[in-house]
Amino acid sequence: MLSEKQVQKIPINGSFSGLFQAGTTSYSVNGLAVSDHPLQKRNDQWRDSLLRAVFTLPMRYADRRTLWNIPEFEEDTKxxxxxTVISKRTVHSKKGPFLDVRLKDTLGHEFQILWFNFRAYQEKILQTGNQHIFAGKPKRKNALWTLFNPEVLSAADMGSIQPIYRKEGKEHSxxxxxxxxxxxKESATFIPALFxxxxxxxxxxxxxPALETALRDTHWPSDLESAYLAHNSLKVAEMLWHMETMTQHPASRVTAIRPVLQFSQAQQQRLLEALPFPLSASQQKAWAGIQQCLSQPRxxxxxxxxxxxxxKSALAFLAALAQATxxxxxxxxxxxxxxxxxxxxxxxxLLGIAATLGLGVGLYGRDKYASDTLTHTRLWVGTHGLLTTVNNWDDIGLVVMDEEHRFGKEIKNLPAHVHRILxxxxxxxxxxxxxxxGAMQLFRIRNDHHQRSVHSTVLPRNAPQAAMEQVQKTLLRQRKAIVVYAAVQERESLTLPEQFYFLHPQLPGDQAIRIEARHIHPDLxxxxxxxxxxxxxxxxxYSENLARQNPQVIERFYRLNKTFSAKKILEGADQLELIEQDLLLYDKDQPDRFFLAPISWLRKGKNGALSTKAILSACQQEALPAMPVLRGAQLLQGKSLESSRTFWEQKFPGKTAFLHGQMTDSEKAAALEGFRSGQTPxxxxxxxxxxxxxVPGAETVVVADADRMGVASLVQIRGRVGRHGEPGYCFFLGSARDRDAMQRLxxxxxxxNDEHLAIQDFLERGFGSAGQAQSGNAARLFRLPRDARLFLKVAQIRASVNNATQA
Structure with missing residues (x-):
C-alpha cells in the first residue's frame, strides 16, 4: 500500500479497474462523501500531484519479454x-582491478562478463554455480561475446515491457x-474529472486510444506500438486541459451582474455622426457585434x-462614448x-469627437494629471498608471486597452463587473x-482604409548596403526614415548551463564546440x-583558443531534414570504425538543444537504418538525452542605439533625431516634432x-537587429511606414550565421496578413498559462512549435464538438 507521504497526496483510494467515467464530479468512498473526506482540504495539492503523474511519460521502455541465447546475439543490440557462472577471477591491470567472469547460457554456449569498478556485492553474487539474468549490449572480444558492466535482474523482472522513467529530484527511476x-492506480476513478x-x-x-486505455498502455504496456500510441492520447489530453484552463473565468466575473447598455436608434445615430468619417462595412459589422455584447448583463x-x-480606434471610441453617455x-x-x-x-x-457629444476628456501621463478631476470626467486616456489612480471601481464601466500586446497580464486583470476591450x-x-x-469574443476588421503597399526585405547584418541606400534615397526625396534598435544600451543577460554546445559565428558549416562553463573564466x-x-x-x-588547441572539441551536428540519411552515416561510420560515437541531432522545432544518439542506435536490423521520421519522432518524444545550445548570434546582437549614435550623426549630419523610453516626455515630444516637421527626417x-x-511621409524603416524581436514587434514596426496610401520599404537585419533566425525573418x-503572423507568434512562443505568463510553454508532453499541427487540429475538433453540444 501507499506510504504516509504518498497518502498525503491522494485523498481517496480507488481501483484502476473501477469506475472510470468521464465527467463524474461526486463520489463516495467507504460511505464517506468526498466533500467530507478528511484529506479534501488537500484537494488542490492532490489534483496537482495527480495531473503531474498523468502527464509523466517514461523516457523509454525495456522489452523484457524474451531471453536471448548466444547464437541470437547482435553487436550493440540490448x-x-x-x-550460470562457471568461473570467476580478479584481474589486476594498470587501470585497476576488474572481474573476469565466464558463464554459460541455457543452451550451454559460453560468454563473458567484464566488470570494472566492481563492488563487494557483485563479487559475492557471481559465485560459481549461481544463476542470474544479465542485461546489456554485447561485443565480440577474443572470439567470445562479452558484456561490460551489465545490469543484473531477477526472474521477477522478466516477462513484460518495463517503463524506464527519468530521475526526479532524489527519486531514482x-x-x-x-x-x-x-x-x-489508486486514483483512477477520479482522473476523468480532471479533464x-x-x-x-x-x-x-x-x-x-481512450484515456483509460492510454494510461494503462503507457505505464503497463503490453507492446511498444500501443505504448507510443498512448503517448499521443495523453499529449492530446494535456492540450485539452490547457485549453479548458485558459477559458475559465474567475467565479466572480461569471456571476457579477451589471446594468446593461441600451442602444436606442437616436443614440446610435448621434454616436456615428460624432465620428469624422463613416464606418467601413467591416467596422459596421464589428460595431453591431460589440453593441450586442455590451448589452449583456455580465x-x-x-x-x-x-x-x-x-x-480599430474608431470602434474603441464608439464603445467608450456609448458607455460614457x-x-x-x-x-x-x-x-x-x-x-x-x-x-x-x-x-x-478623441477630444474633438467627445466634444460634439458634450463630453470632456482627461489625459493622464507622466507629466499631466489633475488628481481631483477623475471623479468628474467620464472619459480618461492614459498609460497603465491610470489604473492605479482609481479609488472607486464601481464608477468604471469599461476599460479599453490599445496595443494590448505591450501590457503585462496583471494589468489586464480587472474587477468582475467591468467590460474589457483589447x-x-x-x-x-x-x-x-x-x-x-472561447474565453473572449473576437471582432475582425478585415479591410484597410488605405491599401498599404510595404516592400519587406531581409538582409544579413554584415551586409546592410541595400538598406542604407534606401534610407539615402528616402531622405533625398524629402521623405522620412526610421531606424530601430532592440536595445538602448546592451544589458541583456543569460545564465549558462554547466555544459553546452556553442555555435561560434566563425565556425564553418554545421559545427559546434562543446563547452564546460566552469572552465571559461575563473571569475565566471x-x-x-x-x-x-x-x-x-x-x-x-575562449572557444576560439579551445578549438585551436584541441580540435576534438569541435563536433558536427546533423539537421533532421530531407537531406539527412541515417544509412549514409552508418556506412561511413562502419568504414571509419566510428560506430561507438554519439551523433548530435538537430530538430528545427527545438532549436535550443542537440539530441545525443549513438551511431549504432541508427541501425535497424542487421543492414537497415532508421528513417528520418522515426528519428524525429524519438527527438520529439524526448526519448534521447539532450544538451543545451548557445548561439554566437545571441551574443553578437549588433550595436545598441546609444553605441550607434555617433555613426548616424556623422552619416547624416543635422538630419538625425533620437527617441527612446529613457528620455523625458519633453525630449520625446521635441524629437517627434522634429521628425513630423521634416527638420530631422x-x-x-x-x-x-x-x-x-x-507620421505622413514615413517611407522607410530599418530594424537593425530584427532577430532579437518578437513577431508582434516586427509587425508593428513595419506598420509605421506606408500608412497613408503611399509605398513603404521595410528592412529586417539579422545574423547571417543564424540560418534559422534568417528563415524566420x-x-x-x-x-x-497580421493575424497569420500573430498565429505564427502563438505557435513559436507558446501561449503561456492561466497565471501571469503571456507566452511560453508550461506543458510537460507537448511542445510548440514542434506539435503545432496536432495542436491546431485538436483545437479545431474541440471547437466543432463544443458547437455541436451547444446546438
Missing amino acids: VYVKG EQVKKRIRLLI PAYLNQVLQLLDL AQDLLILGGVGSG AATGPNQVLLIAPTVILASQLYEN MSATPIPNTLAQQRF DPQQPIETGKLARVLLP LLIASNIVEVGID EKIAREE
Missing part, C-alpha cells in the same frame, strides 16, 4: 540472457515508477483584431495605451489563446546571470516606435 503507478467530458470523443475522432471580454491602420452607471471609461506618445495621440483624436494587430499569444479557446559563475556583451568578450576568445529609435508613430517578411 539483450537479456540467463547465465524505479522509485518514480512505483510512485506514478500507485498514484494512477473535459468530451476528451474521449476527441480522442476517438483522432483515432487514438462583464464582457472583447478582442478587436485588425491590421495597422485598419480603424449611458443613462445608468457605471459610466466612466478608461482608455489605456502603452506609451505616453500613443496616449497623447488617442487623447487628441485591441491589437498581433495579440499576445495568451490573449489569442483565450480567444481561440555559471549559476549567475551574465550580460551578453561581457559573455561575448570572454566566451568568443531620420529617426533613430528603440522599439518605443512600435505604437503611436503615425524571411517568413515574417513574406506574410502580409
Whole structure:
C-alpha cells in the first residue's frame, strides 16, 4: 500500500479497474462523501500531484519479454540472457582491478562478463554455480561475446515491457515508477474529472486510444506500438486541459451582474455622426457585434483584431462614448495605451469627437494629471498608471486597452463587473489563446482604409548596403526614415548551463564546440546571470583558443531534414570504425538543444537504418538525452542605439533625431516634432516606435537587429511606414550565421496578413498559462512549435464538438 507521504497526496483510494467515467464530479468512498473526506482540504495539492503523474511519460521502455541465447546475439543490440557462472577471477591491470567472469547460457554456449569498478556485492553474487539474468549490449572480444558492466535482474523482472522513467529530484527511476503507478492506480476513478467530458470523443475522432486505455498502455504496456500510441492520447489530453484552463473565468466575473447598455436608434445615430468619417462595412459589422455584447448583463471580454491602420480606434471610441453617455452607471471609461506618445495621440483624436457629444476628456501621463478631476470626467486616456489612480471601481464601466500586446497580464486583470476591450494587430499569444479557446469574443476588421503597399526585405547584418541606400534615397526625396534598435544600451543577460554546445559565428558549416562553463573564466559563475556583451568578450576568445588547441572539441551536428540519411552515416561510420560515437541531432522545432544518439542506435536490423521520421519522432518524444545550445548570434546582437549614435550623426549630419523610453516626455515630444516637421527626417529609435508613430511621409524603416524581436514587434514596426496610401520599404537585419533566425525573418517578411503572423507568434512562443505568463510553454508532453499541427487540429475538433453540444 501507499506510504504516509504518498497518502498525503491522494485523498481517496480507488481501483484502476473501477469506475472510470468521464465527467463524474461526486463520489463516495467507504460511505464517506468526498466533500467530507478528511484529506479534501488537500484537494488542490492532490489534483496537482495527480495531473503531474498523468502527464509523466517514461523516457523509454525495456522489452523484457524474451531471453536471448548466444547464437541470437547482435553487436550493440540490448539483450537479456540467463547465465550460470562457471568461473570467476580478479584481474589486476594498470587501470585497476576488474572481474573476469565466464558463464554459460541455457543452451550451454559460453560468454563473458567484464566488470570494472566492481563492488563487494557483485563479487559475492557471481559465485560459481549461481544463476542470474544479465542485461546489456554485447561485443565480440577474443572470439567470445562479452558484456561490460551489465545490469543484473531477477526472474521477477522478466516477462513484460518495463517503463524506464527519468530521475526526479532524489527519486531514482524505479522509485518514480512505483510512485506514478500507485498514484494512477489508486486514483483512477477520479482522473476523468480532471479533464473535459468530451476528451474521449476527441480522442476517438483522432483515432487514438481512450484515456483509460492510454494510461494503462503507457505505464503497463503490453507492446511498444500501443505504448507510443498512448503517448499521443495523453499529449492530446494535456492540450485539452490547457485549453479548458485558459477559458475559465474567475467565479466572480461569471456571476457579477451589471446594468446593461441600451442602444436606442437616436443614440446610435448621434454616436456615428460624432465620428469624422463613416464606418467601413467591416467596422459596421464589428460595431453591431460589440453593441450586442455590451448589452449583456455580465462583464464582457472583447478582442478587436485588425491590421495597422485598419480603424480599430474608431470602434474603441464608439464603445467608450456609448458607455460614457449611458443613462445608468457605471459610466466612466478608461482608455489605456502603452506609451505616453500613443496616449497623447488617442487623447487628441478623441477630444474633438467627445466634444460634439458634450463630453470632456482627461489625459493622464507622466507629466499631466489633475488628481481631483477623475471623479468628474467620464472619459480618461492614459498609460497603465491610470489604473492605479482609481479609488472607486464601481464608477468604471469599461476599460479599453490599445496595443494590448505591450501590457503585462496583471494589468489586464480587472474587477468582475467591468467590460474589457483589447485591441491589437498581433495579440499576445495568451490573449489569442483565450480567444481561440472561447474565453473572449473576437471582432475582425478585415479591410484597410488605405491599401498599404510595404516592400519587406531581409538582409544579413554584415551586409546592410541595400538598406542604407534606401534610407539615402528616402531622405533625398524629402521623405522620412526610421531606424530601430532592440536595445538602448546592451544589458541583456543569460545564465549558462554547466555544459553546452556553442555555435561560434566563425565556425564553418554545421559545427559546434562543446563547452564546460566552469572552465571559461575563473571569475565566471555559471549559476549567475551574465550580460551578453561581457559573455561575448570572454566566451568568443575562449572557444576560439579551445578549438585551436584541441580540435576534438569541435563536433558536427546533423539537421533532421530531407537531406539527412541515417544509412549514409552508418556506412561511413562502419568504414571509419566510428560506430561507438554519439551523433548530435538537430530538430528545427527545438532549436535550443542537440539530441545525443549513438551511431549504432541508427541501425535497424542487421543492414537497415532508421528513417528520418522515426528519428524525429524519438527527438520529439524526448526519448534521447539532450544538451543545451548557445548561439554566437545571441551574443553578437549588433550595436545598441546609444553605441550607434555617433555613426548616424556623422552619416547624416543635422538630419538625425533620437527617441527612446529613457528620455523625458519633453525630449520625446521635441524629437517627434522634429521628425513630423521634416527638420530631422531620420529617426533613430528603440522599439518605443512600435505604437503611436503615425507620421505622413514615413517611407522607410530599418530594424537593425530584427532577430532579437518578437513577431508582434516586427509587425508593428513595419506598420509605421506606408500608412497613408503611399509605398513603404521595410528592412529586417539579422545574423547571417543564424540560418534559422534568417528563415524566420524571411517568413515574417513574406506574410502580409497580421493575424497569420500573430498565429505564427502563438505557435513559436507558446501561449503561456492561466497565471501571469503571456507566452511560453508550461506543458510537460507537448511542445510548440514542434506539435503545432496536432495542436491546431485538436483545437479545431474541440471547437466543432463544443458547437455541436451547444446546438
